[in-house]
Amino acid sequence: MPSTIVTLKLNGTERELIARPSTTLLSALRDTFGLTGAKRGCAQGGCGSCTVLLDGRPAVSCLIPVVTVDGCAVETVEGLADGDRLDDVQQAFVDHFATQCGFCTPGMIMSATALLNREPAPTRQDVTEAICGNVCRCTGYEPIVTAVLSAAESRRDGAAEGRHDSAAERRHDGAGERHRDAAAPLSGKAAG
């Protein structure tokens, strides 16, 4: 089969690449576009470290031939922060020590983001189900669950005070202002 031109809406921007039938979405992101946030942990869909959002839904990009997602919107961890301003999920991971070696973190954050986009008030059970496809060998998961629940709270507080667009609106118009409701210093901030 010949190579084809594939168009992706990548973190809000239209991008094109020439792809062979066997080129995975993960390979396209990492090798063509230089977006190395999504990681290759197993290359067989088992670890979740390559998770990105595909039309808003979490997907393991190592298993997806990129030619099959022509025209889709793809969001990666690189698209979350607004410059130096972390989004709520990222900030919560920092504040709650939910990252250690950092390798699973981008995939974990994308799974958590997908959850909060569809369920602003998740239960603990919702969180554990949302990240059940993301393997973490360092943390034991508890700080991650705590961080996601905390991020949900931050988003709700922010939304209630009307300081930013809802998560769903932000996701779809792409231009919505990223927020940090606590306006906390980005480094040296103590948890709790």
Added chain:
Amino acid sequence: MGRLTPIDTTYFKDERAGDFTVIGSAVQRSDARGHVTGRTLFFEDLTPPGLTHVKIHRSTRHHARIDRVDVSGALEVPGVLRVITHEDVPNNWYVVLRLIGVGPDDEPVLAEDRVLYRGEPIVAVVAETEEAAREGAARVVVDYTDLPAVLDVEAALADGAPIIKQAGTNHFVYEGHPCRRIRFGDVERGFAEADRIIEGRYSSSPIEHAPVEPTGCIVVPQGDGRLRIHSNTQAAFFTLDNTALILGVPPTSLRVVGGTVGGGFGGKVDVIVEPLACLAAMLTGRPAKYVYSRAEEMQVSSTRAAEHIHIKDGVMDDGRIVARQVTLYVDAGAYSRHSPYGTTKAAAHMPGPYTIPNVHVDCYCVYTNRTPSSAMRGFGVTIGDFALESHMDHVARELGMDPLRLRLKNAYRDGDMKAHRKIASGTALVEVIQSAADLVGHDLPPEYRAMSSAERPEG
């Protein structure tokens, strides 16, 4: 900085005169922002132009003589640039611990005339793409004659067991001895004086670290002739020096760029991928990547050693342990890696944090035809502790005694002579057990409550 939990320093008040402001506080990790934004660069996030890929043809046998290796099929695969056999490795034999004086060199970078475990590397294939390298490795043909395999530590030491190691024994030799030994007091006299003899046998399986990031490296030849090694090693200098020795080049011709490890847990301290990736880069003049597949990470990379541990205690009816004999077998698998050192750590940890007047310990580092074991979080200690503390519970049950009181009675105190002939100091086991008992609401009688690490009660 906000303190998460205040630390009770009263026991150490004389030793802690400082005004501590960081300990007990939550301090942000310096790498957290990079991790949550995807900006942290792991070795595989580098894509140098002209990158080649290394894949390995591995042994399909536990123990076999290699009769013939045919690489012609690999060379016919489009995209394959080069095959590497043991003849291409300048100094093929090594042991990572030679840097601290451990020997002999017992492991080949690539197998020569024998393989000692299933998964042992025999031929490396360098290719333009990962697919071509994988296909090339699959096309290598090896003819074997199977040899008897030894897959159990105690079977490996039994009379008449096939000797699998070139050094002539199936165990590491410690200064002329077959095991790492501790001799303290007279354990036989202790058993004779004891009210009870209580024995236990404990064993563990190999444990894989399973880091989410597979072990690997990318080597980039530099304009000045040096090789820049981007690695996820946990041991940059072990890697640098061992790789230089294997390649027969000065250490100054290599530069290791690392420190970012996507989960290690001790699994990334062996020097496995760097020498072959460097060789691939030297032989092709191009950057080379050698990274384990998930299957290799799970099946070929070192594990925590499986262990067999036998404990025999001489115990008085009041709970005092008067003699302890431990025989411990570490399954090093086919090659030493870090296991001779781990076995020494196991010996150093015996007989546990207890003052026992008669101690006899034999710790064997045993070779078998299993996947080599090596470092993993507290290796040599963790499984020994599992055995020791399981045995303490077993002794307590046999005596019908509260397991915490048994431990308090035997816990070492400051000033006690340990089996290694070091005087115990800074001990705190008594206080830790008392605090733990409080936390779980476990009643202790006044005489146990009054115990202290600073002094030993009569009796």
